[in-house]
Amino acid sequence: MEYSSDNIAAARSLQFITYIFASTATFWLYDYACSLHEEWSFLLRSHWSKVKGLYIITRYAPFIVLITIIYLGFTPNETPGKCRMVSNICSGFSMLSAIGSEGFFILRTCTLWNNNRTLLTVMLVTVLAFVGASIGVTAATIAPAAYTTSTIPGITGCYRSSGSFQLFIPYLLLSAFELALMILTIVRAIQNWQMNSSHLYVVLVRHNIFYYICGFLFSVANILISLLLDYSYDDVLHVFQFMILAILATRMHLDLWQMNQHTHGSDALARIPVSDMAMA
Secondary structure, eight states: OOOOHHHHHHHHHHHHHHHHHHHHHHHHHHHHHHTHHHHHHHHHHSOOOHHHHHHHHHHHHHHHHHHHHHHHHHOSSOOHHHHHHHHHHHHHHHHHHHHHHHHHHHHHHHHHTTTOHHHHHHHHHHHHHHHHHHHHHHHHHHTTOOEEEOSSTTOOOEEEOSOOGGGHHHHHHHHHHHHHHHHHHHHHHHHHTTTOOOHHHHHHHHHHHHHHHHHHHHHHHHHHHHHHOOGGGGGTTHHHHHHHHHHHHHHHHHHHHHHHHHSTTOGGGGGSTHHHHHTO
8 A cells, every 4th residue: 555745754753753752751761760869858858848849840740741742652543532632631741840840940030139029020920921821822722733643554643733833832932931031140140240159159040041041942942843844743842841941940959959958057058048949
């Protein structure tokens, strides 16, 4: 039986995205295994707080995402309805993980600005507006979208065959938010560099800037992929971005918490409220 060029291209995209999903799952599990001791030390020894709650959400929501993408990538003979349901679950928990990751750095940025209430209010209003817009765009795009499975035997997985163009909008909003937070961090670091050069402060600033750069570049890449690629290729960096951001957010928090444990009582910590963030 001969297959059309579209069928072959779609099958190749499904195979490629399956390899990407498998690699992402392996990388996530490897990172979890490597940080297991430090993570449980933090979970058992730290006090309950909003930051610890963010950590748990950010760290463990991706496990649900992994289960859904592995199911989508390796389970044969899915129906379009089942594909849509599993894809919606994946999108929901991916967004939850992203909110948790960004929540860490909203709090970190506010810490650098001495917990300025006006800044915090503006940031929370912006986040709520962006999250609401992202949910609306995603729901309006994914819910009515048609899902298709491969007509070639042996090819598992499914993809959206229509209606994915608008999915670049959430990444556009996220990249704008990352850029704004990075500018706030740089401005505050320049203002306070002479007054506060403690190691904990320097690490906090470096963490923030590195995270924002990674988030911004991933978002730009996903914008281009959403606009330029077809079939299942538009999901190639979707899950990977949120996994990397979750790993960065939780790893950086563990690092900050461990540093605070080692330097607890130091005069350097008294200069800024970083210890409030790290001790959570």
